[in-house]
Amino acid sequence: MNATPSSEPVPVNTDGILDRLAELRKADAPTHGGRVLSYVYDPGLAALDELAASAIRSVQHLNGLDPTTFTSIGVMERELLTFAGQVLHGDADVVGSVTSGGTESCTLAVKIGREDWRARNPRRAPGDRARIVIPTTAHAAFRKAAGLLDLDLDLVPVDPATGVPTAADMIARLGEDVALVVVSAPAYPHGAVDPVREVAAAASAQGIAVHVDACVGGWVLPFWEAAGGADVPDFDFRVPGVTSISADVHKYGYVPKGTSVLLVRGRDLQRHQFFSVTDWPGYPVVNATLAGSRSAGPLAAAWAVTQALGVDGYVALTRRCREATDVLAAQVDQIEGLTVLGSPDGPLLAVITDESVPEDRRVDPHLWADEVRTLGWVLQTQPGLVQSDGTRLPHTTHLTVTPVTADVVDELAGALVTAADRVRGTARPAPEQVLAHVLGTAAPGVDPHAALAVFDQADADAVWNIVRGALLDEGDGGPTVPTRLTPLLSLVEALPPHVSGRMLVEVVARISEPQSAPVEPTASAG
Structure with a gap:
């Protein structure tokens, strides 16, 4: 016997979905305009986006x-x-x-x-x-x-x-x-x-x-x-x-x-x-x-x-990257207390403290990046690292320069100077201080490193309770990553990798965990 296909319409309700997406997008870092110097690569050409x-x-x-x-x-x-x-x-x-x-x-x-x-x-x-x-x-x-x-x-x-x-x-x-x-x-x-x-x-x-x-x-x-x-x-x-x-x-x-x-x-x-x-x-x-x-x-x-750009298009865009990179590298090296690490071979810069100046004139790159963020620009902070031979790579702030940076380079350079002036001479929290705060071991005589043993037995909820209480901001929707990341990066340097990894995994994992309440069907589906 042949089955008769159902003529019942499929319930589809698109009302408000794209409006809600637009509202969610308002919380994202801007992908265009050159204000985020990591993660996104903006050529500044709307025609390429449309293509x-x-x-x-x-x-x-x-x-x-x-x-x-x-x-x-x-x-x-x-x-x-x-x-x-x-x-x-x-x-x-x-x-x-x-x-x-x-x-x-x-x-x-x-x-x-x-x-x-x-x-x-x-x-x-x-x-x-x-x-x-x-x-x-x-x-x-x-x-x-x-x-x-x-x-x-x-x-x-x-x-x-x-x-x-x-x-x-x-x-x-x-x-x-x-x-x-x-x-x-x-x-x-x-x-x-x-x-x-x-x-x-x-x-x-x-x-x-x-x-x-x-x-x-x-x-x-x-x-x-x-x-x-x-x-x-x-x-x-x-x-x-x-x-x-x-x-x-x-x-x-x-x-x-x-x-x-x-x-x-x-x-x-x-x-x-x-x-x-x-x-x-x-x-x-x-x-x-x-x-x-x-x-x-x-x-x-x-x-x-x-296909649209070809070699000539890429050369032209790279020229804009190179020009902006030159301006920013020169600007950083003119800021007392900061300098560019090494001799970069392209449009990526790592900025470190200039330790050749007196301590009270130095600028910590992480405090600097946090202050730059308050001025509307997002730089990327990178923790320091002790290598296997005992040498230490300094903590840095990273700038990825793109073609659109050339359009805003003067404004950005001014923000870099202003932020450095605000934090010059200020020391970031010592890793041991942050560690003691997180583990609640600020009392005299308590070794925060010994307290790390708690992580060997802690489950995901226990780790989350430590992280959310000590490092994250509390917003209307629950804990959020703080705007100022210096304490978090300082902690990463202080902790053994397996511990800092567990803590950061918990932060990222919680972002997209499903809600406990079931999703209600839409009106059209009822």
Whole structure:
């Protein structure tokens, strides 16, 4: 018997939904206008936003799982990778994939290195583990990848004055158990390019894969010199021994979030990143990336924007980045008590206290950033770190400069000066003071470090109660991250990583936890 399709209309009530979204968006940091110097990359061109949005809408129902069914996906990916390969001086042996972002690109690069190492060591003993060698400043994505892929992590200290490891220190860590060496172009924390050429030469001589993490620099450093900037150290496929490069299009490629490229020298090497299954009763599965089904929207937006800009467009935008970077770097160095760390190779600056001036004339970069925020600008604070060799990387404030910064650079520079004048000579809370406050151990004779043992037995609710009471502001909707982040960053420096990690996980996890009350059905559904 044939069933009769229901003619009952599907209840859909769109009233007020977009209005509520607009209201929620009011609490977000602004993504345009140059007031947030991290996370967002604004070219200042409304036409690119419209182009990207139209491209996303045109492919919003496509599934990137199968480019043999949705063939436009294969064409767009091929053309985006071709452009990226040309920009990074790849030849006919360089192939690649489009991924969801830098973390996925870096994880796949580590997977390639691991599988290549296993192929080169077929007689390894059971339980033998490979290492990946990375500088302390390499992106946290590599630490995540090492954990996911069961690899040992070998961290090489960097020079605290420059943020760059020496080639000799990197090369000294090489050995038969190394599956991958990672160098950055540039490293995000301080904006400097690692010694790619020297490390790649030594690693190549030992048959070790070398990945260049150019996630933040891959779409701006290739145009830096043409835009009037200083020479950039060689880092791309012109360097013998470089086997793979990651470059996020959603950073200085100026496209919506969700697009990175991973380029690999050699098809056989690149095939290690693939996953395939043909021995199950469903459709054959072949994935080039970690995801199966995936939206084609970010790819379409990236393809459209790169087609529109081309090399000339990227050079022009990079020139605006470079000009704004020069102005801000000069301004920071003119502020008594602050200075730029090292010699950055692009549009990323890390600002530290200038310890060459008297203590009462110094400016703490975290207090400075908090004060800058009160003037309407968001800078990114970064904690200090004691490296494995005992040297300490200073705590810094990070500025990511984008083309739109050039439109507001004078106003921003004035805010940087004003904020520094307000906090000059003020010391941030000592980590031990913040730790004692959080753990309630301010009483004389109580060792706050001994009290950390509470975290070894604490469950999620216990950790949350400590965090919310000591570090977070109480708003109408419950605890919120405070506007002034200096105490929180000071605490991160004071705590062992497993403890500070648990505390910050609890903060982030609570943001999106489901409400306890059930969602009521809409009137139209009743």
